[in-house]
Amino acid sequence: MATLKTPADLGNVILQRRKALGWDQARLAHEAGVSRQWIIEIEKGKPRAELQLVLRALNVLGIELDAAARNVSPPAASDQPLDLPDVDRIIEHNRFPTGSAFGSGFDALLKPSSALSAFEEQQRKRDALLPPESRAKPGSRGKGKQ
Numbered sequence: 001m002a003t004l005k006t007p008a009d010l011g012n013v014i015l016q017r018r019k020a021l022g023w024d025q026a027r028l029a030h031e032a033g034v035s036r037q038w039i040i041e042i043e044k045g046k047p048r049a050e051l052q053l054v055l056r057a058l059n060v061l062g063i064e065l066d067a068a069a070r071n072v073s074p075p076a077a078s079d080q081p082l083d084l085p086d087v088d089r090i091i092e093h094n095r096f097p098t099g100s101a102f103g104s105g106f107d108a109l110l111k112p113s114s115a116l117s118a119f120e121e122q123q124r125k126r127d128a129l130l131p132p133e134s135r136a137k138p139g140s141r142g143k144g145k146q
Helices: 007-020 025-032 036-043 051-061 087-094 103-110 112-129
Strands: none
Touching: 007 025, 007 036, 007 051, 025 036, 025 051, 036 051
């Protein structure tokens, strides 16, 4: 009995059984009511194949699934609470602060009426960091020297 652990394992079982029956992909597709392309993909181990179609193909091929539990011990239960991160705090911490380079522009997206003044404020802050000869002149489009 084959142990299936991956979609590729399942695809290999389907391929081997189809060949053992002497069927081509078109025959299996017809019998299972799927396209030949679907058969090609499932035999290659496509990981997102629809379960209903997989079960139909297995049934047509005469393959039974065994859902017997194996000797795998479950993880030990613990009375200790899980130490999970505070997602809300992480999100708040990573938001753009209002005074940051992105903050005023981000705030402007939330408050469209202040978009122009926020842009102008950002431009003034950037201009203050530039040497005087590189600063945008009033009324210019911020291209630096004219």
